[in-house]
Amino acid sequence: MLLAMDVGNTNTVLGLYRLTGEAAPGSELVANWRITTPSSKQTSDEFGILLRNLFGLKGLEIGVVDGIAISSVVPPLDSTLRQVCELYFHVKPVFVEPGVKTGIPVLTDNPAELGADRIVNCVAAFERFGGPCIVVDMGTATTFDALSKKGEFLGGAIAPGLGISADALFSRAARLPRIDIKKPAKVIGTGTVDNIQIGLYYGYIGLVDGILERMIAEMGPETKTVATGGLAKLIASGSKYIGAVDEMLTLTGLRLIYERNFDRHRKRGA
Numbered sequence: 001m002l003l004a005m006d007v008g009n010t011n012t013v014l015g016l017y018r019l020t021g022e023a024a025p026g027s028e029l030v031a032n033w034r035i036t037t038p039s040s041k042q043t044s045d046e047f048g049i050l051l052r053n054l055f056g057l058k059g060l061e062i063g064v065v066d067g068i069a070i071s072s073v074v075p076p077l078d079s080t081l082r083q084v085c086e087l088y089f090h091v092k093p094v095f096v097e098p099g100v101k102t103g104i105p106v107l108t109d110n111p112a113e114l115g116a117d118r119i120v121n122c123v124a125a126f127e128r129f130g131g132p133c134i135v136v137d138m139g140t141a142t143t144f145d146a147l148s149k150k151g152e153f154l155g156g157a158i159a160p161g162l163g164i165s166a167d168a169l170f171s172r173a174a175r176l177p178r179i180d181i182k183k184p185a186k187v188i189g190t191g192t193v194d195n196i197q198i199g200l201y202y203g204y205i206g207l208v209d210g211i212l213e214r215m216i217a218e219m220g221p222e223t224k225t226v227a228t229g230g231l232a233k234l235i236a237s238g239s240k241y242i243g244a245v246d247e248m249l250t251l252t253g254l255r256l257i258y259e260r261n262f263d264r265h266r267k268r269g270a
Contacts, residue, residue, distance in 0.1 A: 001064045004254035007072035009140040012037045015251035031058045040076040044083035068093040069258040071116035101260045106153045118145050124253035126151045129224045134215055138229035144211055162204045162231050205238045212241035
């Protein structure tokens with residue numbers, strides 16, 4: 001069993017895969033969870049107990065895990081994550097970092113600064129859709145990642161996430177109430193709440209579609225687009241350019257990267 005762990009600034013997504021064969025050519029997603037990313041003040045024991053409880057709620061034992069793949073954009077947590085993997089799972093984790101085989105050449109000015117989650121998404125997107133392709137990941141920030149026809153990472157863009165945009169509005173405008181972000185029933189609002197919903201929802205779709213329109217014009221009309229992240233379904237439902245939504249894209253990418261490094265990262269002592 002492989003535990004894939006995508007550690008973001010706000011949320012951490014976990015997936016448990018059953019792999020088959022010596023080179024792990026096949027897989028089945030057995031369970032998945034989305035939790036708030038632990039703070040750097042939490043200990044490895046606290047996080048380990050949380051993971052054990054999550055497994056228990058699904059009727060699973062943590063002992064079934066013999067491989068772990070992690071993408072993390074929160075460096076202060078990395079040492080804690082390593083301790084959890086080694087103390088609770090008795091497994092040396094595979095972190096997506098320089099030296100790990102991904103199969104995606106990075107053609108940017110400084111490849112080392114590219115977030116692990118972005119390269120992981122691209123691995124999964126190219127495997128599923130081929131290239132050219134654009135991946136839109138809607139998390140704390142929204143990232144746009146461009147892949148060439150050959151599967152090369154060309155570059156991209158980063159914008160504030162929808163949640164950040166909403167928080168900025170509420171914190172700077174004292175009389176505006178906090179609301180649930182959802183698709184509004186109309187475009188011309190008649191009350192404060194639907195005015196805010198319209199501005200946030202359609203304003204963010206305008207941001208996403210505006211960037212995608214220009215990227216597709218630069219990359220060519222055959223370019224495919226896929227969205228992932230917690231708000232992907234919400235925004236994709238009103239977008240003119242998002243062609244597919246895959247909420248498990250990052251976990252799939254972690255599984256693929258683990259498979260490509262399988263012989264180098266077996267369970268310690270196996």
